[in-house]
Amino acid sequence: MKSRSLPVAVAAAVVFFLSATVVLAAAAVVEHTFVVSQMNMTHLCKETLVTVVNRQLPGPTVEVTEGDSVAVHVVNKSPNNITIHWHGVKQRLNCWADGVPMITQCPILPNHNFTYRFDVTGQEGTLWWHAHVSSLRATLHGAFIIRPRHGASSYPFPKPHREIPIVIGEWWGLDLAQVARDMALNIFTDYSSASTINGKLGDLFNCSGIAEDGYVLDVEPGKIYLLRVINAALFSEYYLKIAGHKFTVVAADANYVTPYTTDVIAIAPGETVDALVVADAPPGRYYMVTKPNQAPLPDTQTPEYTTRGMVQYSSSHSPRNGTATLRSSRRSGDMTVAPKMPDQHDTITSFYFHANLTSLRHMRLTPVPTRVDERLFITLGLGSICRRGQFCKRGESNETILVATMNNVSFQLPAMTTPLLEAHYYHTDGMGTLQELPNKPPRAFNFTDPALIPFGPKEERLEPTSKATVVRRFRHGATVEMVFQSTGILQGDSNPMHLHGHDMFVLAQGLGNYDAAKDVAKYNIVNPPVKNTVVVPNLGWAAVRFVADNPGVWYMHCHYEFHLAMGMMAVFIVEDGSTVDTTLSPPPMDFPTCGHDSNLMPNELYLRTKKSEVSRVMESKS
Known part of the structure; x- marks a missing residue:
C-alpha cells in the first residue's frame, strides 16, 4: 500500500467506525507486579546505579482492554520512597490511585508494598505510567495501552500489522535522587548525558569509539505499523522523523484525532501520539531520529542531544542488532538514509503540529460545553x-x-x-x-x-x-x-x-x-x-x-x-x-500511611473508613 493511499483508507475506516455495531467483550482483571529495585547499567563507558521496575528500562508495558480492571502490585525494594502515577488514566471516583506523594497518598516506603487498583473505562489509546517522586520518572516509566473492547478491527483507521511503543527518554549518568536534591537547593547544573529511543542511546554515542546500540524496528514492505509514541523525558520536547516515510497521526493522549499526515511529530514531556507508518519506501535502512528543541537566545541554553534508531526492511537481510547493522552498512557501502531535521531552535514547527490536531468526530465524542462557570x-x-x-x-x-x-x-x-x-x-x-x-x-x-x-x-x-x-x-x-x-x-x-x-x-x-x-x-x-x-x-x-x-x-x-x-x-x-x-469512594483498606494510624491493622483502618464514609455521605446529602 502506498502512503498516498493511506488517508483514503483511513477515511474508509472512519466511516466503518461510525456505523459499525459491535458486541462488547467481557471485562477482565489485568494484574502486574512491579518490583522497584536498583541495578547497575553501563553507557558511555560509565557504570551508573539506576532505579527501575522489573530490571527493565523502559519498564513493562501494561496492556488492557477498555472496561478492564487493573491491579498493579508495587514491591519497593529500592532505598527511595515511591509512588506510581497512571498518566492520563482518569481514575473515575478513585483519586486514591492517582499516585502523587502527599497529594493523593503517602509514598510507598522502602521494603513496603502497595497495590494500585483501578478501572479503565471510556478510554482507548496510548497512555503511560511513571514515578511521581523527584526525578525518578527518568528511569521509572513505561507504556500503558488501552485497546478497544471490541478489537483492533474497530479502530477508526486501517488495522495495523503491528503496534510498537516508541518511548523517547533521556539517559542520566548521574544519581537521580541527588539531581532532585540539587534542584531543591536551587542548583541547576545537572544535565542528562544522552537521549534514548526505547532505552537505547544509538550510534551517535560511543564508548571508546564503539557505537552504542540503537533501537531497530524491522518492517515488511507494504505493511502498516502503529507507532505509540511517548515522551518520557524530564526536560525536552522532541521532534521525531523517519527518513523516507510519513506519519498519519490518528490519536493524541488516548483521544482519536482527525487523521493528519506529516513528516514530523512534535511531542513534549507527558504527551503521547499514535501515528501510522506505511512501509512503502524502497527496501533498505532508514534512520528514526529524535531531536530535542529549546527556546533560542536569550533563553538559557542547556546540553540537549539528538539520538537515532533505525527502520530496517526485512528484505535487506541485515542483522537485528542496531550496532552491528550500522557497522555492516558501512562496510558494504549500503548507507542508511537520514532525515533532514528541524533546527534545534525551531519552535514554530511544534506550534503548527499541535495547531493541526482536531478531534475525530464520532458518536462517543463529548461535545464542548458552551456555558462556562x-x-x-x-x-x-x-x-x-x-x-x-x-x-x-x-x-x-x-x-x-x-x-x-x-x-x-x-x-x-x-x-x-x-x-x-x-x-x-x-x-x-x-x-x-x-x-x-x-x-x-x-x-x-x-x-x-x-x-x-x-x-x-x-x-x-x-x-x-x-x-x-x-x-x-x-x-x-x-x-x-x-x-x-x-x-x-x-x-x-x-x-x-x-x-x-x-x-x-x-x-x-x-x-x-x-x-x-x-x-x-x-x-x-x-x-x-x-x-x-x-x-x-x-x-x-x-x-x-x-x-x-x-x-x-x-x-x-x-x-x-x-x-x-x-x-x-x-x-x-x-x-x-x-x-x-458522583461521590468519591473511600480509600482502599491497605492504603499507605505516613505514621498516623500506623498502629491500626489494615482491616481496622478499613472498617473505620467505611463507617466514616457512611456518616460523611449521609451528612452531605441531608
Whole structure:
C-alpha cells in the first residue's frame, strides 16, 4: 500500500467506525507486579546505579482492554520512597490511585508494598505510567495501552500489522535522587548525558569509539505499523522523523484525532501520539531520529542531544542488532538514509503540529460545553523569593531562591502529616492553611517581552513572588475555562501543562499575549483536540476548557521536571456531587500511611473508613 493511499483508507475506516455495531467483550482483571529495585547499567563507558521496575528500562508495558480492571502490585525494594502515577488514566471516583506523594497518598516506603487498583473505562489509546517522586520518572516509566473492547478491527483507521511503543527518554549518568536534591537547593547544573529511543542511546554515542546500540524496528514492505509514541523525558520536547516515510497521526493522549499526515511529530514531556507508518519506501535502512528543541537566545541554553534508531526492511537481510547493522552498512557501502531535521531552535514547527490536531468526530465524542462557570487566566513563569526575610537583592543574587510560578505563586506542600486528599476527605485540620489560586496574575504587563528573559532591571521589578499551597475548588459539574499564558520572566520555554483526573478541550493557541477581544473568535468549539497534557507555546498562550466532574484532589502542573521541582503547579479540588455515583469512594483498606494510624491493622483502618464514609455521605446529602 502506498502512503498516498493511506488517508483514503483511513477515511474508509472512519466511516466503518461510525456505523459499525459491535458486541462488547467481557471485562477482565489485568494484574502486574512491579518490583522497584536498583541495578547497575553501563553507557558511555560509565557504570551508573539506576532505579527501575522489573530490571527493565523502559519498564513493562501494561496492556488492557477498555472496561478492564487493573491491579498493579508495587514491591519497593529500592532505598527511595515511591509512588506510581497512571498518566492520563482518569481514575473515575478513585483519586486514591492517582499516585502523587502527599497529594493523593503517602509514598510507598522502602521494603513496603502497595497495590494500585483501578478501572479503565471510556478510554482507548496510548497512555503511560511513571514515578511521581523527584526525578525518578527518568528511569521509572513505561507504556500503558488501552485497546478497544471490541478489537483492533474497530479502530477508526486501517488495522495495523503491528503496534510498537516508541518511548523517547533521556539517559542520566548521574544519581537521580541527588539531581532532585540539587534542584531543591536551587542548583541547576545537572544535565542528562544522552537521549534514548526505547532505552537505547544509538550510534551517535560511543564508548571508546564503539557505537552504542540503537533501537531497530524491522518492517515488511507494504505493511502498516502503529507507532505509540511517548515522551518520557524530564526536560525536552522532541521532534521525531523517519527518513523516507510519513506519519498519519490518528490519536493524541488516548483521544482519536482527525487523521493528519506529516513528516514530523512534535511531542513534549507527558504527551503521547499514535501515528501510522506505511512501509512503502524502497527496501533498505532508514534512520528514526529524535531531536530535542529549546527556546533560542536569550533563553538559557542547556546540553540537549539528538539520538537515532533505525527502520530496517526485512528484505535487506541485515542483522537485528542496531550496532552491528550500522557497522555492516558501512562496510558494504549500503548507507542508511537520514532525515533532514528541524533546527534545534525551531519552535514554530511544534506550534503548527499541535495547531493541526482536531478531534475525530464520532458518536462517543463529548461535545464542548458552551456555558462556562469559572474562568481563570494563569500566567506561567519564573520568579524569586528571598532566602531570609522579606527584602533582598534580586537578579543574579545569592540572596534569592529561583522558583516557578502560576499567577506569581510558587507551590509548596503544606506542613501536614497526611496527604491533602485524606485531609479533604475526612475534613481534618490543616485545610484552612491553603491559599486559593487567583483568577489572574497580580499585575498586567507585556507578558511575552523577550527583554524579560535575561537578568536585568526590567525583569527584577516583576521577579518577586511568594510560596504557598495553592488550590482551587470547583463544584461538581462546573465547566472551567483556563487560559495559560507563558511569560518571558527569566525564561521563554513552552510549558506542557498536565491535569490529573480530567481531559481538556484545547480551544485555541497563539503566539504573543492573549487578547480576549480578538482571540475568543478563534476558539474551536466544534472538534477541538482533547488532551490531558497541553503544550503552551513558547512566549504564547493556550485556551482550554474542562468539566470538573471527577471528585477528588488533582494535580495541575508543568511536565518539565525542573518547573515541577520549582513549583509550577497547583491543586484542583473537585467537590462531590449530589449522588453516590458522583461521590468519591473511600480509600482502599491497605492504603499507605505516613505514621498516623500506623498502629491500626489494615482491616481496622478499613472498617473505620467505611463507617466514616457512611456518616460523611449521609451528612452531605441531608
